[in-house]
Amino acid sequence: MTKSTGKLYGLGIGPGDPELLTLKAYRILQSVPVIAYPAMENGKVLARSIVADYLRPEQIEIPMPLPFSPTRSSQPYYDIAAEKIAHYLSEGQDVAVLCEGDPFLFGSFMYLFNRLSGKFTTEVVPGISSTLASAAQLGAPLTYRNDVLSIMPATLSEEILRDRLAVADAAIIIKLGRHFSKVRDVLIELGLFERALYIERATMLNQRIVAIAQVEPAEVPYWALIVIPSQQKSVS
């Protein structure tokens, strides 16, 4: 790290509503000369669309082609993205990587962080996670004083989901997509289905809240999640 290299920012930009950026993320976003963001194989550039109104035409943009679901074979994608970003940092330009939600909670930025933070000054700006934003939109207080909250992806096996949910006071199950039926069955088995709340694309313009019993499994998007709030409503 020499003084002439740029600074890398992992910029949490929140769940979808552009007003849910922090004042800090907003300031950094407008001040950096270079921004980078995931451009998924399925054509989605969600992160950029969230902050589109805040960008300036003179900013350099690095769309990073990334596979939709990270696997071992996604390594080359992150290698290439890291190399592109390192190019600008080495030239002394600050680079902000846009991260939906929070950079360190299931974020693809972590793979870039692990490649670049040893070589360049790096700052991570936390963002509003879709998990907490969903609880807010659903009007569902999550955890009271002695509760444990577990946040887990729906991609887990039925067995692990069952084990983790059986002991959670409150839980949030993310990335539902085609895993909805599996999760629903586990919730019914554990007697949690009545408490479960469902939301799609929290805080985005096309947010949708529907009773979980009415959900059509074939139509559940990736950006859907289930919130199971704590039962301890009566305390205090």
Add this chain to the structure above:
Amino acid sequence: MTKSTGKLYGLGIGPGDPELLTLKAYRILQSVPVIAYPAMENGKVLARSIVADYLRPEQIEIPMPLPFSPTRSSQPYYDIAAEKIAHYLSEGQDVAVLCEGDPFLFGSFMYLFNRLSGKFTTEVVPGISSTLASAAQLGAPLTYRNDVLSIMPATLSEEILRDRLAVADAAIIIKLGRHFSKVRDVLIELGLFERALYIERATMLNQRIVAIAQVEPAEVPYWALIVIPSQQKSVS
């Protein structure tokens, strides 16, 4: 709910850095005629101090005396606070309740929400949780694709802490205070101590990061927490 009543906001104001308010919380904070905030028995008015520079002199302020640790006996405190807030709402004035971190994650606002949201239009604005802010400050990516994150208070019994931590891929243990030694012993027993990271008052001016082995148990504040990041650093 008639048109003439005011709107209640549960306003997440983040972990301490005033720049970690969202643009939305900032806008609402400046637009409402009435703000309310916890004034703890120990004299701390942390929430107000975070946003002090954003307040306007003409805003009405309602300091709410609340016990530091909610117990069954804290019910009367919340009853009184809810009554005060309801007074302004009934008069048609919007009231924003300041919530450190996120309103629905171990927040005292939940006790007001449960008392008032049935009677008045209520909106909860999510905030940056100290849990995610701490991971960002520590440079600790939390969870990769198939990980489960558990967030739990240090006030839990040794037995429950052991059971929950034994199966967590990543964990955050909050409200350490006088419970530090108990948590430390459990972490050592489970072989998690080497991975554990310690931080006090994340993002506040007096933030302190120290190697967990150097922590003096008698001096651990309430606003200290431990982050145990996932080990799956090598994936992708």
